[in-house]
Amino acid sequence: MDEELHEEVTGVSLLELDERSCRFPVARCDDTHFFCGEVRRDPKTRYCAAHHQIVWTKRRPPTQAELKARKAAKYEQLKRKKF
Numbered sequence: 001m002d003e004e005l006h007e008e009v010t011g012v013s014l015l016e017l018d019e020r021s022c023r024f025p026v027a028r029c030d031d032t033h034f035f036c037g038e039v040r041r042d043p044k045t046r047y048c049a050a051h052h053q054i055v056w057t058k059r060r061p062p063t064q065a066e067l068k069a070r071k072a073a074k075y076e077q078l079k080r081k082k083f
């Protein structure tokens with residue numbers, strides 16, 4: 001039973017990380033955090049290709065078109081409230 005549980009914890013602990021390991025946190029077991037540990041995509045990122053994509057997409061500022069669409073949607077909402 002215990003061994004099965006251990007197998008479900010993927011990733012590496014902080015001590016096992018080196019400067020080329022992806023630092024994306026994937027799990028937490030008691031007080032130990034586990035990180036992805038894959039080889040980083042390139043030296044400029046702290047993450048592997050997949051996790052770099054996730055982090056970058058989240059933090060990406062909205063484009064002008066997206067801002068416009070957001071404004072329009074808000075305006076539509078206000079219009080609907082009034083009438």
Ligand SMILES: [Zn+2]
Nearest residue numbers: 022036048051
């Ligand atoms: Zn990763």
